[in-house]
Amino acid sequence: MTTAEHVDVLIVGAGLSGVGAACRLQERLPGKTYAILEARDTIGGTWDLFRYPGIRSDSDMFTLGYPFRPWKDPKAIADGPSILAYVRETAAAHDIERHIRFGHRVVSASWSSADAVWTVSTAHGVTFTCRFLYLCSGYYSYENGHVVDFPGGDEFAGDIVHPQHWPDELDYDGKQVVVIGSGATAVTLVPAMAPRAARVTMLQRSPSYIVARPGRDALADRIRALLPEKLAHRVVRGKNVVLGTFFFQLLRRLPDRASLALRKRVxxxxxxxxxxxxxxxPDYHPWDQRLCLVPDADLFQALRSGKADIVTDRISRFTVSGVLLESGRELPADVIVTATGLRLVAFGGIALTVDGRTIEPGEQRAYKGMMFGGIPNLAWCVGYTNNSWTLRADLTSQYVCRLLQYLDRRGFVSCTPDVASASSAGRPRPIVDLASGYIKRAAPGLPKQGERRPWMMRQNYLLDLADMRLNRLDDGVMRFGRAEERVAAPSQP
Incomplete structure (x- = not known):
């Protein structure tokens, strides 16, 4: 019988978050053993999976990048290949790859309080054990996106493509393209495909708020020209955090004025x-759904060029030659791109048990947006919805390191948020507090947050920064267990 590989910390996912977590673990706890389980055969996660034309970040790279590795490219809003290269260069610089087990998709993990150990199984039957399990695979499915079964799809004579599985061989040169959707993917695809296509039409059921900003940050360029690299990175990062937080609060507090201002700019x-x-x-307020960013106003340039247009209507059905709308109009198409959204899953779809008790993700309450009541020695790394993902992901990784250091100093083997305290945190609310369709569809199966800290997930980096770095770990909610003690796993309320 093969002995399971044992490590102190097991990280799931070798994307932006997983690589960052490994770097922090090596930096703060060099004596800890760890491994990264990656389902795919390469580093990069999202930025390797998505390969549709124009793929890019909608956050600036000074905050989406790691605080410990300055972003050197002049582009503040970067394309996917540049971000992928940055993640891989970071992994190489920190010698992360030797810790990665590629082709290991985690399917289940079970906690034993008697042993204070997680036993983790992969799709190929390989088993690992660890003291702490850190899930860094995000919250959307890598298997497939949200697919809408439009009537007549089998009749359409052209190509139907979902952006999450973009075929390398797709030829759209000189062709009529219809992109269905109004979110970040759609507003990226339209200007990227327009130069080669005969025409690209963005077909939306309902509009989104769209904001144009320069692809380069002129103030950041001046700061980087004046200051040493690491100091400049910290200054620009801080500037962007403060400005981003200010504008988010402004738009949320003055929604009617913000809506009018955004429409005037468009x-x-x-x-x-x-x-x-x-x-x-849109028929909602700014930041009820995430804003769509268009760097250098490229979407509007495509619309002004005549190579792209926009239609707001509902789909009746696909036809042999295009899309028939409820208004009776038919859009001709050779290629239809269904940018209809992502499919969200909690914990990477991993089946979790604690002392034989099955963990239902939708019934869990999130402690500080990263751990869960009654689940020992497990953290889930997710980012902000109103700011760069990495801002929160890195705070979570630093907090996990603090927690592991505390366990070692005090002789503890487990840490478990007290599930009983969650009942006093107010009514449960979705952990992702946006009204987007793909989030609403997934909400029943995702963990919940409360109305008060520490069971509330704030969308505020500055407040979280103070909380994660300065507040006590033994806050009266986190329970710690020693080797001779059995960690309680009470039923979820």
């Missing part, structure tokens, strides 16, 4: 043939 960049209403007037 109107100024549209050709006369495309009206703001109905194409750019």
């Amino acid at each position: 109107a100024a960049q549209l050709p006369a043939s495309i009206p703001v209403d109905p194409h750019f007037v």
Whole structure:
């Protein structure tokens, strides 16, 4: 019988978050053993999986990048290949790859309080054990995105493509393309495909708020020219955090004025043939859903060029030659791209048990947005929805390191948020507090947050920074266990 490989910390996922977690673990706890289990055969996660035209970040790289590794590229809003290269260069610089077990998709993990150990199984039947399990695979499915079964799909004579599985051989040169969707993926695809296609039409059921900003940060360029590299990175990162937090709060507190201002900015960049209403007037307030960023106003440039247009209507069915709308209009198409959203899953779809008790993700309460009541020695790394993902991911990784150091100093073997205290944190709310369709669809199966700390997940980096770095670990909610004690695993309320 093969002996399971044992490590102190097991990280799931070798993407942006997993590589960052490994770097922090090596930096703060060099004596700890660890491994990274990666389902795919390469480093990069999201930035290797998604390969559709124009793939890019909608966050600036000074905050999406790691605080310990300055972003050197002049582009503040970077394309996918540049981000992928940055993640892989970081992994190489910190010698992370030798810790990665590629092709190991985790399917289950079980905690034993008697042994204070997680036993983790992969799809190929390989088993690992660890003292602490750190899930860094995000919260959307790598298997497939959200697919809508449009009537007539089997009749359409052209290609139907979902952006999550973009075929390398797809030829759209000189062809009519319809992109279905109004989110970040759609507004990226339209200007990226327009130069080669005959025409690209963005077909949306309802519009989103769209914000244009320069692809380069002129102030950041000046700061980087004046200050040493690491200091400049910290200054620019801090600037962007403060400005991002300020504008988010401003838009949330003055939604009507913010909505009007955003629409006016869009109107100024549209050709006369495309009206703001109905194409750019959402029926919700700014930041009820995530804003769509278009660097260097490339979407509006494509619309002004005549190579792209936008249609707001509902789909009746696909036809042999295109898309028939409820209004009776038919959009001709050779290629249809269904940018209809992601499919979210909790814990990477891993089946969890604690002392034989099955963990249902949708019934869990999140402690500080990263751990869960009644589940020992496990953390889940997720980012912000209103700011760069990595800002929160890195705080979580630093907190995990603090927690592991505390366990070692005090002679503890386990740490478990007290599930009983969650009942006093107010009514349960979705952990991802946005009204987007893909989030609403997934909400029943995702963990919940409360209305008060530490069971509330704040979307505020500055407040979280103080909390994660300065507040006591033994806060009266976190329970610690020694080797001779059995860790309690009470039933979820």
